Amino acid sequence: MKNGLQPTVTLTVDDKEVTVPTGISVAAAVLGHLHLGCTCVHPVDKTPRAPYCLMGVCFECMMEVNGEENVQTCLVSVEDGMVVKRQLKVPEAK
Amino acid sequence: MENQTDLIIIGGGPAGLAAACSASSCGLEVAVVDEQSSPGGQLFRNIETPLGQSLLDDGDRQRGLELVRNFRAAKIKYYPDTVVWGVEPNRVSCTDKDGARLLHGACVVIAPGAMERPVPFPGWTLPGVITAGGADILLRSGGTLTRESSDPVVLAGNGPLLLLVACHLLDNGVNIAAWLDTGCWPKRFAGGAFMSWSFLDAGYMSKGKAMAKKILGGKIPFVTGVKQIRAAGDTRVERVVYEKGGKRHEIDAACLLRHEGVIPRTHILRSMGALHRWDKVQRYWYPVTDDFGATSIDGIYLAGDANYVHGGDASIIKGTLAGIDVARKIGVITKGEAAFRSEKHLKQLRRIRIARSFLRYMFAPHPDIFGVPDETIVCRCESVTAKDIRKIAKEGNRDVNEVKLHTRCGMGPCQGRMCGTPLAEIVAAAQSTTPDKVGNLHIRQPFRPVSLENYCRVYTEEPADT
Numbered sequence: 001m002k003n004g005l006q007p008t009v010t011l012t013v014d015d016k017e018v019t020v021p022t023g024i025s026v027a028a029a030v031l032g033h034l035h036l037g038c039t040c041v042h043p044v045d046k047t048p049r050a051p052y053c054l055m056g057v058c059f060e061c062m063m064e065v066n067g068e069e070n071v072q073t074c075l076v077s078v079e080d081g082m083v084v085k086r087q088l089k090v091p092e093a094k
Numbered sequence: 095m096e097n098q099t100d101l102i103i104i105g106g107g108p109a110g111l112a113a114a115c116s117a118s119s120c121g122l123e124v125a126v127v128d129e130q131s132s133p134g135g136q137l138f139r140n141i142e143t144p145l146g147q148s149l150l151d152d153g154d155r156q157r158g159l160e161l162v163r164n165f166r167a168a169k170i171k172y173y174p175d176t177v178v179w180g181v182e183p184n185r186v187s188c189t190d191k192d193g194a195r196l197l198h199g200a201c202v203v204i205a206p207g208a209m210e211r212p213v214p215f216p217g218w219t220l221p222g223v224i225t226a227g228g229a230d231i232l233l234r235s236g237g238t239l240t241r242e243s244s245d246p247v248v249l250a251g252n253g254p255l256l257l258l259v260a261c262h263l264l265d266n267g268v269n270i271a272a273w274l275d276t277g278c279w280p281k282r283f284a285g286g287a288f289m290s291w292s293f294l295d296a297g298y299m300s301k302g303k304a305m306a307k308k309i310l311g312g313k314i315p316f317v318t319g320v321k322q323i324r325a326a327g328d329t330r331v332e333r334v335v336y337e338k339g340g341k342r343h344e345i346d347a348a349c350l351l352r353h354e355g356v357i358p359r360t361h362i363l364r365s366m367g368a369l370h371r372w373d374k375v376q377r378y379w380y381p382v383t384d385d386f387g388a389t390s391i392d393g394i395y396l397a398g399d400a401n402y403v404h405g406g407d408a409s410i411i412k413g414t415l416a417g418i419d420v421a422r423k424i425g426v427i428t429k430g431e432a433a434f435r436s437e438k439h440l441k442q443l444r445r446i447r448i449a450r451s452f453l454r455y456m457f458a459p460h461p462d463i464f465g466v467p468d469e470t471i472v473c474r475c476e477s478v479t480a481k482d483i484r485k486i487a488k489e490g491n492r493d494v495n496e497v498k499l500h501t502r503c504g505m506g507p508c509q510g511r512m513c514g515t516p517l518a519e520i521v522a523a524a525q526s527t528t529p530d531k532v533g534n535l536h537i538r539q540p541f542r543p544v545s546l547e548n549y550c551r552v553y554t555e556e557p558a559d560t
Contacts, residue, residue: 024235032237050221
């Protein structure tokens with residue numbers, strides 16, 4: 001863990017390169033390692049939101065992963081070269 | 095056919111893995127489908143890595159490692175990173191990175207586990223407010239709840255997970271500013287009557303005692319009789335406000351963990367119309383099954399905490415029993431052999447059930463926790479407030495599904511997973527009745543989001559590109 005032996009991966013979050021332990025979820029990396037606070041802005045009431053359950057129930061961890069929007073990031077493991085973007089803009093009504 | 099097997103198991107936690115191992119050892123062909131990328135579920139999350147093992151106690155670590163080792167060694171088809179969104183007798187529809195997949199099996203064991211009881215309160219949508227289990231997942235991912243370990247963390251609620259998380263936080267040197275207890279003392283005293291039975295599961299009880307001792311030694315300010323918890327802050331939680339003895343109190347917090355016990359995850363079985371029963375002490379619905387986990391639907395089994403919350407050890411036993419009974423049902427082992435194989439597990443399970451009946455009362459949720467102020471957001475996805483729900487309920491809509499139609503409560507991406515429980519409690523309270531009298535949200539398949547492309551692909555039987 002803190003002995004430096006833990007293998008790591010490097011990914012990009014909001015255009016910044018970051019290194020985190022392997023095997024953890026994208027949501028856990030953004031919340032527990034990078035401390036970015038929120039993962040998305042709520043499309044209805046426009047408030048910042050962060051994951052509440054971290055185990056696939058609450059759907060508040062939705063971010064853009066490798067170009068795909070609204071991914072439940074608590075169920076996706078971090079990978080080398082992954083590109084993650086927080087969903088901080090409310091989508092325009094089409 | 096490639097996707098044809100004897101038994102499909104949904105969920106790779108303690109129950110799912112145990113069911114896979116026991117069915118496979120009876121000679122069945124087994125496939126396990128799981129959302130996570132490695133076996134273990136929530137209890138044994140990432141157990142194959144040093145990080146995943148670091149916070150588990152010795153007993154759990156050994157049990158988990160043995161289970162995962164047996165699972166890996168057996169000839170079992172394993173689909174990790176796969177989300178199941180449809181289940182019918184003999185068929186399971188799911189998606190993974192490569193697209194949709196339709197699996198065929200003679201029987202299905204559903205082992206989705208449990209989740210924390212969602213209890214809304216003002217400010218619970220603020221970043222920094224998280225469930226105790228969610229917090230533990232962050233810790234077990236090598237992360238921290240707050241930027242600095244000196245930042246104050248507040249625990250609130252009532253339930254077994256709070257004990258565990260408090261211990262893990264103390265181990266990590268986190269500043270726990272307060273523990274706000276919302277438990278129901280009359281029920282706790284009632285639970286004392288069953289306490290003497292707990293010797294039947296001495297290992298589990300000594301674990302609880304050791305945790306309690308550690309927490310007492312950690313000198314956490316413990317506040318009982320807490321009501322009307324709210325989180326306040328601008329873009330994230332900064333303060334926790336609560337009432338005790340009619341007075342208002344305030345405490346600084348960089349992170350608030352709320353836990354109000356654990357309830358079975360029932361979405362899959364409810365979408366199939368299986369029979370459920372209401373537990374009036376723990377205030378949750380649980381599916382009706384026999385000792386082996388057979389549900390009211392032929393060929394569909396349930397294993398683990400999704401059946402009734404008894405904990406990890408019981409989940410392994412329940413999984414093992416389900417695996418054996420599926421083998422008997424399909425006919426690869428005789429009735430006599432099934433009885434022989436299951437005898438000792440059935441005995442163990444009965445002991446655990448009796449031993450834990452006191453926890454049912456000890457950690458009974460206080461009905462008042464759902465008496466939230468009108469402005470509280472209940473449905474996080476659709477931003478429906480308690481006021482919206484109470485208004486519609488008082489207009490004479492007696493069933494939660496009617497309230498859902500009027501308010502959109504339960505129609506968001508989580509499909510009522512978060513708001514279903516509080517919706518029923520609030521509607522029941524508005525009509526001075528109990529939640530079992532106001533219906534249960536109808537769950538429809540697909541019970542997880544799926545793209546139209548993947549949905550169509552499964553039903554035209556076109557195999558996924560692999």
